[in-house]
Structure formats: structure tokens, C-alpha cells
Amino acid sequence: MGMMKRILVDMDGVLADVYHRFFELHESETGSVLTFDDIIGLKEGEAFPGLARWVDTPGFFRTIPVMAGSQRVLKLLNEKFDIVVVSMATEFPASLTDKQLWLNDNFPFITWRQIVFCGNKNIIQADIMIDDHLKNLDNFKGETIMFIQPHNMNLKNTPHRRADSWEEIEKLLLS
Amino acid sequence: MGMMKRILVDMDGVLADVYHRFFELHESETGSVLTFDDIIGLKEGEAFPGLARWVDTPGFFRTIPVMAGSQRVLKLLNEKFDIVVVSMATEFPASLTDKQLWLNDNFPFITWRQIVFCGNKNIIQADIMIDDHLKNLDNFKGETIMFIQPHNMNLKNTPHRRADSWEEIEKLLLS
Numbered sequence: 401m402g403m404m405k406r407i408l409v410d411m412d413g414v415l416a417d418v419y420h421r422f423f424e425l426h427e428s429e430t431g432s433v434l435t436f437d438d439i440i441g442l443k444e445g446e447a448f449p450g451l452a453r454w455v456d457t458p459g460f461f462r463t464i465p466v467m468a469g470s471q472r473v474l475k476l477l478n479e480k481f482d483i484v485v486v487s488m489a490t491e492f493p494a495s496l497t498d499k500q501l502w503l504n505d506n507f508p509f510i511t512w513r514q515i516v517f518c519g520n521k522n523i524i525q526a527d528i529m530i531d532d533h534l535k536n537l538d539n540f541k542g543e544t545i546m547f548i549q550p551h552n553m554n555l556k557n558t559p560h561r562r563a564d565s566w567e568e569i570e571k572l573l574l575s
Numbered sequence: 576m577g578m579m580k581r582i583l584v585d586m587d588g589v590l591a592d593v594y595h596r597f598f599e600l601h602e603s604e605t606g607s608v609l610t611f612d613d614i615i616g617l618k619e620g621e622a623f624p625g626l627a628r629w630v631d632t633p634g635f636f637r638t639i640p641v642m643a644g645s646q647r648v649l650k651l652l653n654e655k656f657d658i659v660v661v662s663m664a665t666e667f668p669a670s671l672t673d674k675q676l677w678l679n680d681n682f683p684f685i686t687w688r689q690i691v692f693c694g695n696k697n698i699i700q701a702d703i704m705i706d707d708h709l710k711n712l713d714n715f716k717g718e719t720i721m722f723i724q725p726h727n728m729n730l731k732n733t734p735h736r737r738a739d740s741w742e743e744i745e746k747l748l749l750s
Contacts (some may be wrong), residue, residue, distance in 0.1 A: 405699070486697060490687040491678065496671035511692035512665040519687045523581070523659060525700050555640065 403525040404482040407573075408540075409474065411499060411547045413532040415507070416464040422448045441554040444562040463500040466506050469566030475509055476574060485510055486524060487516040488536075530569065534558065543573060579657040580702040582748075583603060583715075584649065586662040588707040588724045589598040590682070591639040597623045616729040640682050644741030650684055660685055660699060660701060663711075664692040705744065709733065720747060 412418045426448050427433050439447035454460055477483055485503060490496050496517055503510060516524060521531075522539045529540045532547045537560050546552060546560035547569075563569045587593045594750050614622035617749050620668060652658055660678060664670050671692055678685060696706075697714045706717045708726045712735050721727060721735040722744075735748055738744045 439723040484695075490675055490690040490692070491674050491676035496692065497668050500665055500668040500671055509692070515665040516691060516693040516698070517665070517671065518693070519689060520659075523691070523700050525698050566680055 404480070406482040406484060406525070407477065407528040407530060408484050408486045408521065409529040410529075410533075410547070411489075411503075412464075413483060413551075414547045415467055415470045415474070415485065416461070416502070416528055417467045418444075418464055419466045419550060421460075421463075422451065422454070425450060425454055436550055439550050441460070441551070443551050447508065447550065455495065456492050458494040458512065458550070459498060461495045462502055463575060467494065467566065467569075471507065471573075473566040473570045474507060478509055482517060482529075484514050484524070484526065485517040486518065486521055488519060488521065490519040527541065528573075538564045545569065578740055579683045580608075580653070581657040581659060581698065581700070582652065582705060583659050583661045583701045584705040585704075585706040585722070586660060586664075586715065587639075587712070588676075588726075589616075589722045590645050590649070590660065591636070591644055592642045593619075593639055595627065595640045596623065596635075596638075596724060597629075599612070600625060600629055607703060611678075611725055614725050616726070618726050631667050632671065633669040634673060637677055639677065642741065644745075646682065647726055648741040648745045649682060651745065656703075658685065659689050659699070659701065661691040661693065661696055663694060663696065665694040705738070709740055720744065 410413065422444070423434055426508045429450055434447070447453050451504060487499055489499055491533065499514065499517065521536045526542060528543045528545065529537060530545045530547055531537050532552055534552070534555070537544045537546055544560040545563050548560060548562055548564045561572060563572060585591065590708060598609055604625055609622070619686070620626050649658065662674055664674055674692065675690065678690060696711045701717060703718045703720065704712060705720045705722055706712050706724045708729055709727070709730070712719045712721055719735040720738050721733060723737055723739045738747060
């Protein structure tokens with residue numbers, strides 16, 4: 401493991417398809433259907449007024465859909481890199497147990513030793529970061545890959561490589 | 576914060592007086608009373624056969640007594656150092672939410688940004704580590720302080736400074 405490059409892999413918006421659930425909840429609570437075009441460039445909390453309440457509800461993170469392709473590609477990456485899944489989760493105590501159980505269910509090849517829940521990703525030593533939020537990417541000292549989600553889709557002048565899908569991450573890191 | 580030295584502060588056996596609860600549970604389950612003398616030098620799991628079951632029970636970490644002096648001294652340290660509370664907790668999913676709520680209750684001056692739950696403390700960058708377990712202390716690159724608990728009391732030939740109490744930590748770091 402000592403010679404492997406360490407990759408920090410974010411959960412929400414990277415492994416966990418939170419937007420999928422946000423759209424569903426918004427529709428069920430308001431009766432109005434939002435599309436990607438409606439919310440491109442908006443922060444998550446601007447796009448979905450219910451968000452702060454949803455993410456603080458026990459059970460919310462237990463059943464989020466898995467991001468397409470993430471299980472297959474992360475399993476491949478796990479053979480060549482020192483993978484650490486890192487989530488900013490300590491703001492929401494109820495989310496912690498839900499997130500760990502979700503990872504155990506959906507990414508059983510990621511052991512408990514490879515998981516971090518924290519309030520500041522910049523204290524973790526690593527070589528590569530895969531994340532959707534500039535607050536994490538901009539302060540990271542290694543290589544950065546910005547996973548594209550509606551809130552960051554319009555950000556063009558960043559130093560971060562972009563990946564629209566896990567297939568693109570596979571091309572960037574495994575080809 | 577950039578100029579402050581970062582201290583990693585362990586929870587179990589340092590902030591949380593887990594032995595206090597271990598003695599209580601052992602007595603209530605077996606009817607026999609253990610004393611410190613009975614278990615000095617034994618690993619926690621050797622001293623308390625019920626331990627593996629106890630720590631995996633939801634609620635166990637929610638009501639652990641606070642280590643004597645830890646609230647007062649950690650509050651003082653929090654003004655002079657970049658404090659990060661770090662617990663190896665991802666092995667036990669149910670413990671995560673309990674531990675976060677326990678910290679919020681008992682150490683309200685520690686914000687969610689200063690908390691890490693992980694499976695490997697050696698990926699976190701810091702200057703000083705306060706911990707009771709050699710598995711964490713021996714691999715840490717900075718200054719180490721071994722908080723004395725029954726399982727490590729007899730370990731004499733370690734490179735780590737020893738602290739028998741939070742008053743001693745206060746002397747080591749604040750005088």
C-alpha cells in the first residue's frame with residue numbers, strides 16, 4: 401500500500417446520486433417537476449428549498465441511489481490505488497451511521513479502514529481528490545478531478561480536471 | 576489557524592472514560608467485581624469478554640462518562656491549538672451517530688469541523704497525537720502523548736511521553 405497513490409473519493413454527488421433523490425423529493429413535496437435545465441449553476445440549497453431539512457432527517461442517506469458506473473470503476477481503482485472514501489458528514493449526526501451502512505451495502509469491497517467522516521477534508525494526506533465541490537477541490541494540494549453535477553456544470557475556469565461520469569474517471573486514471 | 580499546531584485527540588480512553596462503563600457492565604452481567612489490579616496490562620478485550628458485543632450495541636457510546644478534567648483542559652487547549660478529535664469508529668456503524676451526539680453534548684466548544692471518524696488515523700496530518708493505543712501512537716510522525724489506561728500502564732519502553740491525567744496534559748502542553 402505504501403507505494404500506491406492515495407485517492408480521496410467523495411460520497412454525495414460522486415458515489416451517491418443525491419440529485420436523483422432531490423428531484424423525487426421536490427416533486428413529492430411541491431407537486432412541481434424540476435429538470436436539470438432548471439437548476440444548472442444553482443447551489444444545491446438554492447435549487448431545492450427542502451434540502452437542509454432532508455439531509456438532516458434520519459434515514460435520508462440510507463437509500464440514496466448509487467451513481468451510475470461507480471461500483472464497477474471504484475472496484476477497479478481499489479486494486480491499483482489506496483482508496484479512501486471521505487464524506488463531510490459530522491455536521492449531521494444522524495447521517496453518519498446511515499452513510500456507513502450505505503457504503504457497506506453498496507461498496508462491500510471498501511473496508512471500514514478506508515472510510516473517513518469528517519468536517520474538513522484538507523487535513524487528510526492524499527495524492528488525488530475526486531469531488532464535486534470547489535470548497536474541497538480548491539484547497540487540496542494534489543491532483544484534482546471535479547465530478548460534474550448540476551451545481552458545478554457551468555464552472556469553466558477552474559484548475560481541476562473534469563469528469564462527467566465514472567467512465568471518464570476510468571479513462572483518466574486507468575488507461 | 577494556519578500557525579497553530581494541530582493536536583489529534585482520541586475519544587475512547589482519553590475523552591470518554593470507557594473503563595468506567597466496562598467495569599459496570601462486567602459486574603452487572605457476571606456478578607463479579609473486577610478492580611484495576613485485576614486487569615492491568617491486559618488488552619481491553621482480554622480483560623472484558625463482553626467488550627466486542629458491548630461496543631457494537633447501539634446506544635453504548637451515547638452515555639459513556641466523560642474523563643475527569645478533559646472538558647476543562649480541552650477547552651483551554653482549543654484556544655491555543657488546532658484541535659481535531661479523532662476516533663477509529665467506522666468499524667462499528669452504530670457507534671458513529673452516538674459518538675457525534677456525545678461530543679456535541681459534552682464538548683460543545685468542539686465544532687463539527689473539528690471531528691473525524693475514520694479507520695486509519697495515520698492519513699491525518701497533525702503535529703501532536705494524544706492517544707492510549709500504540710497502534711496509533713507508534714505510526715504517528717509527530718509528537719506523541721500516551722494517555723495512561725489499564726491496558727498500557729505497564730508499557731515502559733516506548734518513545735511516547737506519558738500522561739496519567741488531563742492535568743498532566745495541561746502541564747505538558749500549556750505550562
